[in-house]
Amino acid sequence: xxxxxxxxxxxxxxxxxxxxxxxxxxxxxxxxxxxxxxxxxxxxxxxxxxxxxxxxxxxxxxxxxxxxxxxxxxxxxxxxxxxxxxxxxxxxxxxxxxxxxxxxxxxxxxxxxxxxxxxxxxxxxxxxxxxxxxxxxxxxxxxxxxxxxxxxxxxxxxxxxxxxxxxxxxxxxxxxxxxxxxxxxxxxxxxxxxxxxxxxxxxxxxxxxxxxxxxxxxxxxxxxxxxxxxxxxxxxxxxxxxxxxxxxxxxxxxxxxxxxxxxxxxxxxxxxxxxxxxxxxxxxxxxxxxxxxxxxxxxxxxxxxxxxxxxxxxxxxxxxxxxxxxxxxxxxxxxxxxxxxxxxxxxxxxxxxxxxxxxxxxxxxxxxxxxxxxxxxxxxxxxxxxxxxxxxxxxxxxxxxxxxxxxxxxxxxxxxxxxxxxxxxxxxxxxxxxxxxxxxxxxxxxxxxxxxxxxxxxxxxxxxxxxxxxxxxxx
RNA sequence: GGCCCCAUCGUCUAAUGGUUAGGACACCACCCUUUCAAGGUGGGGAUACGGAUUCGAAUUCCGUUGGGGUCACCA
Numbered sequence: 001x002x003x004x005x006x007x008x009x010x011x012x013x014x015x016x017x018x019x020x021x022x023x024x025x026x027x028x029x030x031x032x033x034x035x036x037x038x039x040x041x042x043x044x045x046x047x048x049x050x051x052x053x054x055x056x057x058x059x060x061x062x063x064x065x066x067x068x069x070x071x072x073x074x075x076x077x078x079x080x081x082x083x084x085x086x087x088x089x090x091x092x093x094x095x096x097x098x099x100x101x102x103x104x105x106x107x108x109x110x111x112x113x114x115x116x117x118x119x120x121x122x123x124x125x126x127x128x129x130x131x132x133x134x135x136x137x138x139x140x141x142x143x144x145x146x147x148x149x150x151x152x153x154x155x156x157x158x159x160x161x162x163x164x165x166x167x168x169x170x171x172x173x174x175x176x177x178x179x180x181x182x183x184x185x186x187x188x189x190x191x192x193x194x195x196x197x198x199x200x201x202x203x204x205x206x207x208x209x210x211x212x213x214x215x216x217x218x219x220x221x222x223x224x225x226x227x228x229x230x231x232x233x234x235x236x237x238x239x240x241x242x243x244x245x246x247x248x249x250x251x252x253x254x255x256x257x258x259x260x261x262x263x264x265x266x267x268x269x270x271x272x273x274x275x276x277x278x279x280x281x282x283x284x285x286x287x288x289x290x291x292x293x294x295x296x297x298x299x300x301x302x303x304x305x306x307x308x309x310x311x312x313x314x315x316x317x318x319x320x321x322x323x324x325x326x327x328x329x330x331x332x333x334x335x336x337x338x339x340x341x342x343x344x345x346x347x348x349x350x351x352x353x354x355x356x357x358x359x360x361x362x363x364x365x366x367x368x369x370x371x372x373x374x375x376x377x378x379x380x381x382x383x384x385x386x387x388x389x390x391x392x393x394x395x396x397x398x399x400x401x402x403x404x405x406x407x408x409x410x411x412x413x414x415x416x417x418x419x420x421x422x423x424x425x426x427x428x429x430x431x432x433x434x435x436x437x438x439x440x441x442x443x444x445x446x447x448x449x450x451x452x453x454x455x456x457x458x459x460x461x462x463x464x465x466x467x468x469x470x471x472x473x474x475x
Numbered sequence: 476g477g478c479c480c481c482a483u484c485g486u487c488u489a490a491u492g493g494u495u496a497g498g499a500c501a502c503c504a505c506c507c508u509u510u511c512a513a514g515g516u517g518g519g520g521a522u523a524c525g526g527a528u529u530c531g532a533a534u535u536c537c538g539u540u541g542g543g544g545u546c547a548c549c550a
Contacts, residue, residue, distance in 0.1 A: 043550065045550080118476075118477055161481090170477075189550090206550095209478070270499095272487090277490070277497055278499085299482060301486090310501085361512095388509090440509070451510085
Protein backbone atom coordinates (compact mmCIF):
# COMPACT_ATOMS: atom_id res chain seq x y z
CA UNK A 1 0.00 0.00 0.00
CA UNK A 2 1.34 3.39 -1.03
CA UNK A 3 1.89 5.96 1.70
CA UNK A 4 -0.79 8.62 1.94
CA UNK A 5 0.69 12.00 1.19
CA UNK A 6 -1.54 15.03 0.91
CA UNK A 7 -0.86 18.69 0.67
CA UNK A 8 -2.26 22.09 1.49
CA UNK A 9 -1.09 24.46 -1.20
CA UNK A 10 -2.02 28.07 -0.51
CA UNK A 11 -0.73 31.08 -2.35
CA UNK A 12 0.55 33.65 0.12
CA UNK A 13 -1.54 36.57 -1.04
CA UNK A 14 -3.14 37.63 2.21
CA UNK A 15 -4.98 36.38 5.27
CA UNK A 16 -5.98 32.73 4.85
CA UNK A 17 -9.65 32.36 3.94
CA UNK A 18 -11.85 29.99 5.96
CA UNK A 19 -12.50 27.98 2.80
CA UNK A 20 -8.80 27.33 2.41
CA UNK A 21 -8.47 26.43 6.04
CA UNK A 22 -11.35 23.98 5.70
CA UNK A 23 -9.38 22.34 2.86
CA UNK A 24 -6.33 22.27 5.10
CA UNK A 25 -8.36 20.62 7.88
CA UNK A 26 -9.68 17.91 5.56
CA UNK A 27 -6.21 17.19 4.21
CA UNK A 28 -4.67 17.16 7.65
CA UNK A 29 -7.36 14.91 9.15
CA UNK A 30 -7.01 12.50 6.27
CA UNK A 31 -3.23 12.42 6.58
CA UNK A 32 -3.42 11.80 10.32
CA UNK A 33 -6.16 9.20 9.89
CA UNK A 34 -4.06 7.33 7.34
CA UNK A 35 -0.84 7.82 9.30
CA UNK A 36 0.48 9.59 6.24
CA UNK A 37 2.13 12.93 5.62
CA UNK A 38 0.65 16.41 5.51
CA UNK A 39 2.69 18.71 3.32
CA UNK A 40 2.62 22.48 3.19
CA UNK A 41 3.43 23.89 -0.21
CA UNK A 42 3.57 27.61 -0.76
CA UNK A 43 2.43 28.46 -4.27
CA UNK A 44 4.09 31.82 -4.72
CA UNK A 45 4.51 31.88 -8.47
CA UNK A 46 2.65 35.12 -9.00
CA UNK A 47 5.13 37.89 -8.39
CA UNK A 48 2.51 40.60 -8.73
CA UNK A 49 0.28 39.31 -5.95
CA UNK A 50 3.00 38.66 -3.40
CA UNK A 51 2.34 39.97 0.10
CA UNK A 52 5.21 40.61 2.51
CA UNK A 53 4.29 38.30 5.37
CA UNK A 54 2.01 36.09 3.32
CA UNK A 55 3.87 32.90 4.10
CA UNK A 56 3.94 33.65 7.81
CA UNK A 57 0.22 34.36 7.81
CA UNK A 58 -0.45 30.96 6.33
CA UNK A 59 1.75 29.29 8.90
CA UNK A 60 0.15 31.28 11.74
CA UNK A 61 -3.31 30.18 10.71
CA UNK A 62 -2.27 26.53 10.51
CA UNK A 63 -0.56 26.77 13.86
CA UNK A 64 -3.58 28.36 15.49
CA UNK A 65 -5.72 25.53 14.15
CA UNK A 66 -3.19 22.98 15.35
CA UNK A 67 -2.50 21.68 11.85
CA UNK A 68 1.14 20.66 11.98
CA UNK A 69 2.90 19.91 8.71
CA UNK A 70 5.54 17.29 8.03
CA UNK A 71 7.29 18.92 5.09
CA UNK A 72 7.27 22.37 3.59
CA UNK A 73 8.15 23.53 0.07
CA UNK A 74 8.21 26.90 -1.58
CA UNK A 75 7.58 26.98 -5.29
CA UNK A 76 9.60 30.10 -6.02
CA UNK A 77 12.68 28.14 -4.93
CA UNK A 78 11.98 25.41 -7.46
CA UNK A 79 11.90 27.36 -10.72
CA UNK A 80 14.67 25.29 -12.39
CA UNK A 81 12.61 22.17 -11.90
CA UNK A 82 9.57 23.52 -13.73
CA UNK A 83 11.80 25.00 -16.44
CA UNK A 84 13.42 21.64 -16.96
CA UNK A 85 10.12 19.84 -17.47
CA UNK A 86 8.73 22.60 -19.67
CA UNK A 87 11.74 22.31 -21.94
CA UNK A 88 11.37 18.57 -22.00
CA UNK A 89 7.83 19.05 -23.23
CA UNK A 90 9.03 21.43 -25.96
CA UNK A 91 11.64 18.90 -27.06
CA UNK A 92 8.97 16.25 -27.30
CA UNK A 93 6.65 18.56 -29.25
CA UNK A 94 4.12 18.55 -26.42
CA UNK A 95 4.51 22.25 -25.73
CA UNK A 96 5.69 25.29 -27.65
CA UNK A 97 6.83 28.86 -27.26
CA UNK A 98 4.31 31.54 -27.99
CA UNK A 99 5.45 35.06 -28.79
CA UNK A 100 2.08 36.71 -28.87
CA UNK A 101 2.08 39.99 -26.93
CA UNK A 102 -0.50 40.97 -24.36
CA UNK A 103 -1.87 43.49 -26.85
CA UNK A 104 -2.16 40.83 -29.52
CA UNK A 105 -4.11 38.54 -27.18
CA UNK A 106 -6.40 41.34 -26.05
CA UNK A 107 -7.19 42.18 -29.67
CA UNK A 108 -7.89 38.55 -30.39
CA UNK A 109 -10.21 38.29 -27.41
CA UNK A 110 -12.07 41.46 -28.32
CA UNK A 111 -12.55 40.30 -31.88
CA UNK A 112 -13.90 36.97 -30.72
CA UNK A 113 -16.21 38.68 -28.29
CA UNK A 114 -17.50 41.04 -30.95
CA UNK A 115 -18.21 38.10 -33.23
CA UNK A 116 -20.14 36.43 -30.44
CA UNK A 117 -17.68 33.57 -30.20
CA UNK A 118 -16.11 32.12 -27.10
CA UNK A 119 -12.81 33.72 -26.22
CA UNK A 120 -9.79 31.48 -26.40
CA UNK A 121 -6.25 31.32 -27.70
CA UNK A 122 -6.27 30.51 -31.41
CA UNK A 123 -3.09 28.44 -31.53
CA UNK A 124 -1.23 30.90 -33.70
CA UNK A 125 2.22 29.67 -32.60
CA UNK A 126 1.25 26.02 -32.36
CA UNK A 127 3.12 25.06 -35.49
CA UNK A 128 5.84 27.68 -35.36
CA UNK A 129 9.17 26.44 -36.64
CA UNK A 130 11.20 25.04 -33.74
CA UNK A 131 14.56 26.47 -34.90
CA UNK A 132 13.00 29.86 -35.43
CA UNK A 133 11.36 29.62 -32.02
CA UNK A 134 14.70 28.70 -30.47
CA UNK A 135 16.45 31.64 -32.08
CA UNK A 136 13.73 34.13 -31.32
CA UNK A 137 13.56 33.06 -27.67
CA UNK A 138 16.97 34.68 -27.16
CA UNK A 139 15.66 38.17 -27.84
CA UNK A 140 11.85 38.24 -27.63
CA UNK A 141 9.74 37.57 -24.55
CA UNK A 142 7.65 34.43 -24.78
CA UNK A 143 5.45 32.07 -22.83
CA UNK A 144 5.32 28.30 -23.10
CA UNK A 145 1.98 26.77 -23.99
CA UNK A 146 0.84 23.22 -23.59
CA UNK A 147 -0.33 21.42 -26.72
CA UNK A 148 -3.74 20.29 -25.61
CA UNK A 149 -5.39 17.47 -27.54
CA UNK A 150 -7.82 18.87 -30.10
CA UNK A 151 -10.03 15.86 -30.65
CA UNK A 152 -11.64 13.16 -28.62
CA UNK A 153 -12.41 13.37 -24.94
CA UNK A 154 -10.45 13.59 -21.72
CA UNK A 155 -11.74 11.31 -19.01
CA UNK A 156 -11.22 12.51 -15.47
CA UNK A 157 -12.08 10.87 -12.21
CA UNK A 158 -13.11 12.54 -9.00
CA UNK A 159 -13.33 10.36 -5.88
CA UNK A 160 -16.64 11.76 -4.74
CA UNK A 161 -18.24 12.56 -8.08
CA UNK A 162 -17.06 9.70 -10.22
CA UNK A 163 -16.10 9.99 -13.87
CA UNK A 164 -16.26 13.38 -15.53
CA UNK A 165 -15.58 13.70 -19.23
CA UNK A 166 -14.59 16.79 -21.16
CA UNK A 167 -14.67 17.32 -24.86
CA UNK A 168 -11.15 18.13 -26.05
CA UNK A 169 -12.53 20.68 -28.48
CA UNK A 170 -13.15 22.82 -25.40
CA UNK A 171 -9.50 22.72 -24.37
CA UNK A 172 -7.11 25.42 -25.47
CA UNK A 173 -3.36 25.65 -25.43
CA UNK A 174 -2.98 27.11 -21.98
CA UNK A 175 0.18 28.69 -20.65
CA UNK A 176 2.48 26.58 -18.48
CA UNK A 177 5.43 28.99 -18.21
CA UNK A 178 4.94 32.73 -18.02
CA UNK A 179 7.19 35.27 -19.71
CA UNK A 180 8.84 36.08 -16.39
CA UNK A 181 10.07 32.50 -16.22
CA UNK A 182 7.65 31.43 -13.49
CA UNK A 183 5.33 28.49 -14.03
CA UNK A 184 1.55 28.87 -13.91
CA UNK A 185 -0.50 27.10 -11.27
CA UNK A 186 -1.56 24.31 -13.60
CA UNK A 187 1.98 23.29 -14.39
CA UNK A 188 3.75 23.84 -11.08
CA UNK A 189 0.95 22.04 -9.34
CA UNK A 190 1.20 18.90 -11.45
CA UNK A 191 4.98 18.81 -11.41
CA UNK A 192 5.09 19.22 -7.65
CA UNK A 193 2.31 16.79 -6.88
CA UNK A 194 4.20 14.21 -8.89
CA UNK A 195 7.64 14.96 -7.48
CA UNK A 196 6.30 15.09 -3.93
CA UNK A 197 4.52 11.77 -4.36
CA UNK A 198 1.16 13.21 -3.52
CA UNK A 199 -1.38 10.39 -3.28
CA UNK A 200 -4.57 12.45 -3.00
CA UNK A 201 -5.16 15.91 -4.34
CA UNK A 202 -7.85 17.34 -2.08
CA UNK A 203 -8.78 20.85 -3.11
CA UNK A 204 -11.75 23.13 -3.62
CA UNK A 205 -14.38 22.34 -6.24
CA UNK A 206 -13.59 25.48 -8.20
CA UNK A 207 -10.65 23.53 -9.65
CA UNK A 208 -12.87 20.97 -11.30
CA UNK A 209 -13.07 22.82 -14.64
CA UNK A 210 -9.28 22.78 -14.95
CA UNK A 211 -8.95 19.10 -14.10
CA UNK A 212 -8.59 18.07 -17.78
CA UNK A 213 -5.63 20.42 -18.10
CA UNK A 214 -3.92 18.67 -15.24
CA UNK A 215 -4.86 15.21 -16.45
CA UNK A 216 -3.38 15.94 -19.86
CA UNK A 217 -0.13 17.19 -18.36
CA UNK A 218 0.19 13.96 -16.38
CA UNK A 219 -0.42 11.99 -19.55
CA UNK A 220 2.07 13.93 -21.62
CA UNK A 221 4.76 13.43 -18.99
CA UNK A 222 3.73 9.80 -18.62
CA UNK A 223 3.21 10.18 -14.90
CA UNK A 224 0.88 8.21 -12.68
CA UNK A 225 -2.00 10.35 -11.47
CA UNK A 226 -2.92 10.98 -7.85
CA UNK A 227 -6.53 10.54 -6.74
CA UNK A 228 -8.55 13.72 -7.05
CA UNK A 229 -10.99 14.81 -4.37
CA UNK A 230 -12.83 18.04 -5.03
CA UNK A 231 -14.32 19.61 -1.93
CA UNK A 232 -17.72 21.32 -2.03
CA UNK A 233 -17.59 25.09 -2.00
CA UNK A 234 -18.41 27.17 1.04
CA UNK A 235 -20.95 29.82 0.12
CA UNK A 236 -22.35 32.85 1.91
CA UNK A 237 -25.98 33.03 2.97
CA UNK A 238 -26.87 34.61 -0.37
CA UNK A 239 -25.47 31.50 -2.06
CA UNK A 240 -22.58 33.24 -3.72
CA UNK A 241 -18.91 32.71 -3.08
CA UNK A 242 -18.05 33.76 0.47
CA UNK A 243 -16.24 37.08 0.18
CA UNK A 244 -15.30 40.25 2.03
CA UNK A 245 -18.65 41.90 1.60
CA UNK A 246 -20.24 39.08 3.61
CA UNK A 247 -18.23 39.99 6.70
CA UNK A 248 -15.42 37.99 8.20
CA UNK A 249 -13.78 35.55 5.80
CA UNK A 250 -10.27 35.08 7.11
CA UNK A 251 -9.28 33.04 10.11
CA UNK A 252 -7.62 36.08 11.64
CA UNK A 253 -10.90 38.00 11.57
CA UNK A 254 -12.68 35.19 13.38
CA UNK A 255 -9.96 35.11 16.00
CA UNK A 256 -10.34 38.85 16.46
CA UNK A 257 -14.06 38.43 16.89
CA UNK A 258 -13.54 36.03 19.73
CA UNK A 259 -13.98 32.59 18.22
CA UNK A 260 -11.97 29.79 19.73
CA UNK A 261 -10.15 26.97 18.04
CA UNK A 262 -12.19 23.87 18.92
CA UNK A 263 -15.41 25.59 17.84
CA UNK A 264 -13.90 26.83 14.60
CA UNK A 265 -12.43 23.40 13.87
CA UNK A 266 -15.61 21.54 14.66
CA UNK A 267 -17.80 23.93 12.70
CA UNK A 268 -15.58 23.97 9.64
CA UNK A 269 -15.22 20.20 9.44
CA UNK A 270 -19.01 19.89 9.38
CA UNK A 271 -19.23 22.07 6.29
CA UNK A 272 -19.32 19.37 3.66
CA UNK A 273 -18.75 16.38 5.88
CA UNK A 274 -20.80 14.45 8.41
CA UNK A 275 -20.20 11.20 10.24
CA UNK A 276 -23.76 10.05 10.83
CA UNK A 277 -27.23 11.23 11.76
CA UNK A 278 -26.48 12.26 15.33
CA UNK A 279 -22.85 13.02 16.16
CA UNK A 280 -21.86 16.59 15.62
CA UNK A 281 -19.51 17.47 18.39
CA UNK A 282 -16.06 15.99 18.08
CA UNK A 283 -12.69 16.33 19.66
CA UNK A 284 -9.83 16.52 17.23
CA UNK A 285 -8.67 13.06 18.25
CA UNK A 286 -12.12 11.67 17.49
CA UNK A 287 -12.10 13.37 14.11
CA UNK A 288 -8.75 11.85 13.27
CA UNK A 289 -10.19 8.44 14.03
CA UNK A 290 -13.41 8.75 12.08
CA UNK A 291 -12.56 11.06 9.19
CA UNK A 292 -13.40 9.48 5.89
CA UNK A 293 -13.25 10.85 2.33
CA UNK A 294 -16.30 8.86 1.28
CA UNK A 295 -18.47 10.93 3.59
CA UNK A 296 -17.61 14.23 1.98
CA UNK A 297 -20.72 15.67 0.37
CA UNK A 298 -21.11 16.85 -3.19
CA UNK A 299 -23.23 19.91 -2.80
CA UNK A 300 -21.98 23.28 -1.64
CA UNK A 301 -22.44 24.32 1.99
CA UNK A 302 -23.63 27.68 3.20
CA UNK A 303 -21.61 29.25 5.98
CA UNK A 304 -24.11 29.50 8.83
CA UNK A 305 -22.72 31.95 11.35
CA UNK A 306 -25.47 31.26 13.87
CA UNK A 307 -24.37 27.67 14.13
CA UNK A 308 -20.76 28.77 14.53
CA UNK A 309 -21.89 31.06 17.34
CA UNK A 310 -23.72 28.20 18.98
CA UNK A 311 -20.68 25.93 18.72
CA UNK A 312 -18.45 28.65 20.09
CA UNK A 313 -20.75 29.26 23.04
CA UNK A 314 -21.02 25.55 23.68
CA UNK A 315 -17.25 25.12 23.71
CA UNK A 316 -16.78 28.14 25.94
CA UNK A 317 -19.26 26.59 28.37
CA UNK A 318 -17.68 23.16 28.26
CA UNK A 319 -14.00 24.03 28.35
CA UNK A 320 -12.25 24.10 31.71
CA UNK A 321 -12.28 27.51 33.34
CA UNK A 322 -8.51 27.83 33.36
CA UNK A 323 -8.42 27.20 29.62
CA UNK A 324 -11.01 29.90 29.03
CA UNK A 325 -9.08 32.13 31.42
CA UNK A 326 -6.02 31.84 29.20
CA UNK A 327 -8.04 32.74 26.11
CA UNK A 328 -9.63 35.65 27.95
CA UNK A 329 -6.33 37.08 29.09
CA UNK A 330 -5.01 37.07 25.54
CA UNK A 331 -8.24 38.41 24.10
CA UNK A 332 -8.52 41.24 26.62
CA UNK A 333 -4.90 42.18 26.06
CA UNK A 334 -5.56 42.58 22.34
CA UNK A 335 -8.97 44.17 22.59
CA UNK A 336 -9.06 46.78 25.33
CA UNK A 337 -6.81 49.68 26.16
CA UNK A 338 -3.79 49.11 28.33
CA UNK A 339 -5.18 51.08 31.26
CA UNK A 340 -8.28 48.95 31.54
CA UNK A 341 -6.31 45.79 30.87
CA UNK A 342 -4.06 46.60 33.80
CA UNK A 343 -7.09 47.04 36.03
CA UNK A 344 -8.71 43.80 34.98
CA UNK A 345 -5.44 41.92 35.25
CA UNK A 346 -5.54 42.46 39.01
CA UNK A 347 -8.57 40.21 39.16
CA UNK A 348 -8.56 36.48 38.71
CA UNK A 349 -9.21 35.47 35.11
CA UNK A 350 -10.45 32.06 36.25
CA UNK A 351 -13.18 33.80 38.28
CA UNK A 352 -14.00 35.99 35.31
CA UNK A 353 -14.14 32.90 33.11
CA UNK A 354 -16.60 31.25 35.48
CA UNK A 355 -18.67 34.39 35.46
CA UNK A 356 -18.96 34.74 31.67
CA UNK A 357 -18.95 31.09 30.60
CA UNK A 358 -22.68 30.54 30.70
CA UNK A 359 -23.52 33.64 28.75
CA UNK A 360 -20.89 34.21 26.07
CA UNK A 361 -21.14 33.10 22.48
CA UNK A 362 -17.80 34.67 21.69
CA UNK A 363 -14.98 36.12 23.74
CA UNK A 364 -16.20 39.50 22.55
CA UNK A 365 -19.38 38.97 24.58
CA UNK A 366 -17.29 38.51 27.72
CA UNK A 367 -15.71 41.88 27.05
CA UNK A 368 -19.08 43.53 27.41
CA UNK A 369 -20.02 41.36 30.38
CA UNK A 370 -16.84 42.34 32.23
CA UNK A 371 -16.85 46.05 31.52
CA UNK A 372 -18.13 46.79 35.00
CA UNK A 373 -14.80 45.70 36.44
CA UNK A 374 -12.99 48.76 35.08
CA UNK A 375 -15.96 51.05 34.38
CA UNK A 376 -16.88 52.46 37.76
CA UNK A 377 -20.55 53.48 37.77
CA UNK A 378 -21.38 57.17 37.76
CA UNK A 379 -24.88 58.58 37.74
CA UNK A 380 -26.53 61.63 36.27
CA UNK A 381 -29.69 61.53 38.34
CA UNK A 382 -30.97 59.97 41.55
CA UNK A 383 -33.82 58.39 39.64
CA UNK A 384 -31.32 56.18 37.85
CA UNK A 385 -30.20 54.74 41.16
CA UNK A 386 -33.57 53.99 42.71
CA UNK A 387 -35.27 52.91 39.50
CA UNK A 388 -35.78 49.39 40.83
CA UNK A 389 -37.08 50.50 44.23
CA UNK A 390 -40.47 51.72 45.36
CA UNK A 391 -39.01 55.06 46.40
CA UNK A 392 -35.77 56.77 47.29
CA UNK A 393 -36.05 55.99 50.99
CA UNK A 394 -36.39 52.30 50.35
CA UNK A 395 -33.33 52.55 48.14
CA UNK A 396 -31.08 54.14 50.73
CA UNK A 397 -32.31 51.67 53.30
CA UNK A 398 -31.44 48.78 50.99
CA UNK A 399 -28.00 50.18 50.26
CA UNK A 400 -27.25 50.77 53.93
CA UNK A 401 -28.37 47.30 54.91
CA UNK A 402 -26.36 45.71 52.13
CA UNK A 403 -23.20 47.49 53.22
CA UNK A 404 -23.67 46.19 56.76
CA UNK A 405 -24.45 42.75 55.43
CA UNK A 406 -21.37 42.56 53.21
CA UNK A 407 -19.12 43.96 55.90
CA UNK A 408 -20.12 41.11 58.20
CA UNK A 409 -18.87 38.44 55.75
CA UNK A 410 -15.44 37.12 56.64
CA UNK A 411 -14.93 34.50 53.98
CA UNK A 412 -15.92 36.60 50.98
CA UNK A 413 -16.78 34.39 48.01
CA UNK A 414 -19.67 33.79 45.68
CA UNK A 415 -21.39 31.23 47.93
CA UNK A 416 -21.22 33.31 51.10
CA UNK A 417 -22.26 36.48 49.29
CA UNK A 418 -25.20 34.70 47.74
CA UNK A 419 -26.21 33.15 51.06
CA UNK A 420 -26.07 36.38 53.05
CA UNK A 421 -27.81 38.51 50.46
CA UNK A 422 -30.64 36.01 50.14
CA UNK A 423 -30.98 36.05 53.89
CA UNK A 424 -31.11 39.81 53.85
CA UNK A 425 -33.76 39.76 51.18
CA UNK A 426 -35.92 37.52 53.34
CA UNK A 427 -35.33 39.44 56.56
CA UNK A 428 -36.29 42.74 55.02
CA UNK A 429 -39.06 41.14 53.02
CA UNK A 430 -37.74 42.55 49.76
CA UNK A 431 -38.60 41.49 46.24
CA UNK A 432 -35.61 40.19 44.22
CA UNK A 433 -36.14 43.08 41.86
CA UNK A 434 -35.71 45.61 44.70
CA UNK A 435 -32.51 44.29 46.17
CA UNK A 436 -30.76 42.54 43.28
CA UNK A 437 -31.97 44.98 40.66
CA UNK A 438 -30.74 47.93 42.68
CA UNK A 439 -27.43 46.31 43.41
CA UNK A 440 -26.97 45.60 39.70
CA UNK A 441 -27.34 49.31 39.06
CA UNK A 442 -24.95 50.54 41.72
CA UNK A 443 -22.36 47.80 41.19
CA UNK A 444 -22.29 47.64 37.38
CA UNK A 445 -24.57 50.34 35.97
CA UNK A 446 -25.11 47.93 33.06
CA UNK A 447 -28.50 46.91 31.69
CA UNK A 448 -27.07 43.46 31.02
CA UNK A 449 -24.56 41.97 33.40
CA UNK A 450 -23.54 38.70 34.99
CA UNK A 451 -25.51 37.77 38.12
CA UNK A 452 -25.05 40.32 40.91
CA UNK A 453 -23.56 37.70 43.25
CA UNK A 454 -20.83 37.02 40.70
CA UNK A 455 -20.10 40.70 40.21
CA UNK A 456 -19.84 41.40 43.92
CA UNK A 457 -17.66 38.44 44.69
CA UNK A 458 -15.32 39.21 41.78
CA UNK A 459 -14.90 42.83 42.83
CA UNK A 460 -14.32 41.81 46.42
CA UNK A 461 -15.65 43.24 49.64
CA UNK A 462 -13.80 46.52 49.59
CA UNK A 463 -14.58 47.59 46.04
CA UNK A 464 -18.20 46.45 46.28
CA UNK A 465 -18.81 48.35 49.50
CA UNK A 466 -17.11 51.40 47.99
CA UNK A 467 -19.44 51.38 45.00
CA UNK A 468 -22.52 50.96 47.14
CA UNK A 469 -21.38 53.71 49.51
CA UNK A 470 -20.78 56.22 46.77
CA UNK A 471 -24.22 55.50 45.35
CA UNK A 472 -25.66 56.00 48.81
CA UNK A 473 -23.81 59.32 49.13
CA UNK A 474 -25.16 60.38 45.75
CA UNK A 475 -28.83 60.01 46.57
C1' G B 476 -23.30 32.46 -23.43
C1' G B 477 -20.00 27.55 -23.82
C1' C B 478 -18.32 23.83 -20.53
C1' C B 479 -18.48 21.43 -15.69
C1' C B 480 -20.69 20.37 -10.96
C1' C B 481 -24.85 20.22 -7.71
C1' A B 482 -30.24 19.70 -5.90
C1' U B 483 -33.77 16.44 1.47
C1' C B 484 -36.93 21.44 6.60
C1' G B 485 -34.76 28.78 6.28
C1' U B 486 -29.40 26.58 7.25
C1' C B 487 -25.78 22.21 8.16
C1' U B 488 -27.03 17.33 7.30
C1' A B 489 -28.78 11.52 8.14
C1' A B 490 -31.42 7.72 5.68
C1' U B 491 -27.81 -1.37 2.08
C1' G B 492 -34.69 0.54 -3.22
C1' G B 493 -39.10 -0.76 1.92
C1' U B 494 -38.35 4.64 8.23
C1' U B 495 -44.71 7.95 10.74
C1' A B 496 -38.05 10.92 6.05
C1' G B 497 -34.01 11.23 11.76
C1' G B 498 -30.70 14.89 14.28
C1' A B 499 -28.53 19.87 15.03
C1' C B 500 -28.68 25.44 14.41
C1' A B 501 -32.38 29.09 13.88
C1' C B 502 -37.64 30.17 14.90
C1' C B 503 -42.30 29.87 18.12
C1' A B 504 -44.72 28.54 22.92
C1' C B 505 -44.36 27.14 27.92
C1' C B 506 -41.26 26.11 32.45
C1' C B 507 -37.05 27.98 35.35
C1' U B 508 -35.30 32.97 36.52
C1' U B 509 -32.53 39.46 39.81
C1' U B 510 -31.04 41.45 34.04
C1' C B 511 -28.78 38.60 30.09
C1' A B 512 -27.86 33.88 29.06
C1' A B 513 -27.82 28.79 29.87
C1' G B 514 -31.04 24.65 30.82
C1' G B 515 -35.84 21.76 30.45
C1' U B 516 -40.48 20.46 27.77
C1' G B 517 -43.32 20.85 23.46
C1' G B 518 -44.32 22.75 18.33
C1' G B 519 -44.25 24.28 13.12
C1' G B 520 -40.96 23.11 9.02
C1' A B 521 -38.08 19.29 3.57
C1' U B 522 -37.20 14.95 -0.55
C1' A B 523 -37.54 21.34 -6.88
C1' C B 524 -40.80 19.65 -11.13
C1' G B 525 -42.18 15.95 -14.99
C1' G B 526 -41.64 11.27 -17.00
C1' A B 527 -39.45 6.10 -16.99
C1' U B 528 -37.81 1.45 -14.36
C1' U B 529 -39.83 -1.32 -10.01
C1' C B 530 -44.60 -4.87 -6.13
C1' G B 531 -42.26 -0.54 -3.92
C1' A B 532 -38.08 5.53 -5.55
C1' A B 533 -35.50 10.92 -1.48
C1' U B 534 -32.45 6.89 -3.30
C1' U B 535 -31.72 4.22 -10.31
C1' C B 536 -32.32 6.43 -15.53
C1' C B 537 -33.97 10.56 -18.86
C1' G B 538 -35.70 15.48 -19.35
C1' U B 539 -37.06 20.36 -17.31
C1' U B 540 -36.18 24.08 -13.88
C1' G B 541 -33.11 26.27 -10.36
C1' G B 542 -28.39 27.27 -8.04
C1' G B 543 -23.17 27.34 -8.13
C1' G B 544 -18.32 27.10 -10.36
C1' U B 545 -15.21 28.15 -14.48
C1' C B 546 -13.74 30.25 -19.09
C1' A B 547 -6.23 35.32 -17.38
C1' C B 548 1.08 35.51 -18.62
C1' C B 549 -4.33 34.69 -10.61
C1' A B 550 -4.14 30.78 -7.81
